[in-house]
Amino acid sequence: MSADPTLRREIPDATVARLPEYLRTLTMLAEAGVASVSSEELAASVGVRSAQLRKDLSHLGSYGVRGVGYEVETLALEITRALGLTQDWPVAIVGMGNLGHALASYSGFVTKGFHIVALFDDDPALIGEQVGDVTIRPSWDIEGCARELGIAIGVIATPAPAAQTVCDALVKSGVHAILNFAPSVLTVPAGVEVRRVDLSTELQILAFHAQRRVGLPSPAVVQR
Amino acid sequence: MSADPTLRREIPDATVARLPEYLRTLTMLAEAGVASVSSEELAASVGVRSAQLRKDLSHLGSYGVRGVGYEVETLALEITRALGLTQDWPVAIVGMGNLGHALASYSGFVTKGFHIVALFDDDPALIGEQVGDVTIRPSWDIEGCARELGIAIGVIATPAPAAQTVCDALVKSGVHAILNFAPSVLTVPAGVEVRRVDLSTELQILAFHAQRRVGLPSPAVVQR
Known part of the structure; x- marks a missing residue:
């Protein structure tokens, strides 16, 4: 039902702001040939809690399947459509x-x-x-x-x-x-x-993290 | 207590991301000679609920005064200090x-x-x-x-x-x-x-709003 403009108008601004982030991860997963993604994985890629992700996606009428998660291509299309990116x-x-x-x-x-x-x-x-x-x-x-x-x-x-x-x-x-x-x-x-x-x-947020580093233990290598 | 680095480390990332927005409004208010601001006004300027604002500022140890709000210059200094902007x-x-x-x-x-x-x-x-x-x-x-x-x-x-x-x-x-x-x-x-x-x-978020406009009543002039 995500193409219904009446429904679309009800999506909160904060959710709208996160949809492009979800879409970016989904596009990368689709390009890598990944078929489905759990709400935990998708939420982590954007830095929100999975409860928040599920709530965001419920505004599009997307609920995922317990134990399976979301179909990557279907969800990407739903977000693309909700954002209005199917047109030029x-x-x-x-x-x-x-x-x-x-x-x-x-x-x-x-x-x-x-x-x-x-x-x-x-x-x-x-x-x-x-x-x-x-x-x-x-x-x-x-x-x-x-x-x-x-x-x-x-x-x-x-x-x-x-x-x-x-x-x-x-x-x-x-x-x-x-x-x-x-x-x-x-x-x-x-x-x-x-x-x-x-x-x-953005620089101010980085300054916060830069000053916070003082006194942290020495870094171990991780991916992110 | 905002200068205590132990406390500072506990500020959630989402709060840190909003602090520069609060600071921008406070700086404008200070330049305009405004001495105090209510949590509702400050929250509205950034587009969050006032409960969220109060929770964010409580991480800095700033609580405001009922019926008066926050002292503009004091709060600006507290945020500046929390973000680490007092140094170069x-x-x-x-x-x-x-x-x-x-x-x-x-x-x-x-x-x-x-x-x-x-x-x-x-x-x-x-x-x-x-x-x-x-x-x-x-x-x-x-x-x-x-x-x-x-x-x-x-x-x-x-x-x-x-x-x-x-x-x-x-x-x-x-x-x-x-x-x-x-x-x-x-x-x-x-x-x-x-x-x-x-x-x-940013463009994707704008596309959402551009498509959502279809069918809205004709605009009346407002400030924002």
């Missing part, structure tokens, strides 16, 4: 500095149903440059182009002061999903989803 | 393509106690290039340099095939905290903390 999502990147260029060539973006169809910058030195098979367009053309190209997801990689203006132009063009790398909070209408990537958060 | 963390970036360059100039890295002290690449065309006030060194010098410079955190921004070799060199040099942007799983000794940033996860 046209993506635009705005801000083609180093980060924009890095994102445009990031292999994770071009697989898994995402297709970069437009790049924008307001620097005349960058406009017209070819990146892969996409030409950088002027930022002031966002409103016209984004609607025409059917952009579903906008990625903002501009400096902070430009981010709100760019966001407004994307929203006016009908973009309802925005990934914000600029270190600024965006104001959007209801119904527009913004996710912010703050790389310094 | 020397950071090295390996892989100076577009992503490495973007990270080297990312403003979030140079504030908040992180200091980029070394950059590495194995491309002769990049070695010797000056980025800010740091010169790109050859990757084969990681083992010598990283220990000498006291690198605490290594950021891997290389292509996937090079990531494990780079990781091994960093670990041999005494680096125990690694932020991995390469789309590959790393094998490390026990005691080494690896965090992986997978940007396609």
Whole structure:
């Protein structure tokens, strides 16, 4: 029943955030020819308790079989469908500095149903440059182009002061999903989803673990 | 009691991951001159329930005052101390393509106690290039340099095939905290903390929200 949009709307945000992690493990298992996986194994690969995993997957209507676990390919398909990855999502990147260029060539973006169809910058030195098979367009053309190209997801990689203006132009063009790398909070209408990537958060979490190490016993080699 | 390392080791990983989010809100509030914040307000800013927030902060020994909430500056200092951000963390970036360059100039890295002290690449065309006030060194010098410079955190921004070799060199040099942007799983000794940033996860979560929008009523303007 995971294709029922009414049901899908009920999946909690925290569960949605874990689904790509489960899918990553399942994809690796499928590529390795593994047919089934226990809830304990799948949960461990993502770092959650198996009770949490079972609860998450119950939102998709997937319950597994006691003593057998989950069928890898079936579950991967169910998650793919629940996330909406069975269709193609046209993506635009705005801000083609180093980060924009890095994102445009990031292999994770071009697989898994995402297709970069437009790049924008307001620097005349960058406009017209070819990146892969996409030409950088002027930022002031966002409103016209984004609607025409059917952009579903906008990625903002501009400096902070430009981010709100760019966001407004994307929203006016009908973009309802925005990934914000600029270190600024965006104001959007209801119904527009913004996710912010703050790389310094990751460093802060690492700093916690680095300081915690003081006084630990000397390390033994493990896989992870 | 948050400065007690024994206590600190008991903080659950999920709580540690939320502390930088609380700290970001608290920093903004402090800059705006706000003296205290309720657990409901602080929880809402991060998107967790207030019961969760109170439980998270109880791990730091912070309990707030009924009807008043938390003192902004005191709590910010407690989280800063718990995360280990009261000291300076020397950071090295390996892989100076577009992503490495973007990270080297990312403003979030140079504030908040992180200091980029070394950059590495194995491309002769990049070695010797000056980025800010740091010169790109050859990757084969990681083992010598990283220990000498006291690198605490290594950021891997290389292509996937090079990531494990780079990781091994960093670990041999005494680096125990690694932020991995390469789309590959790393094998490390026990005691080494690896965090992986997978940007396609964010896009997958946005795809879920984009498809979910179909059939929603037309948006009303809100702040968030």
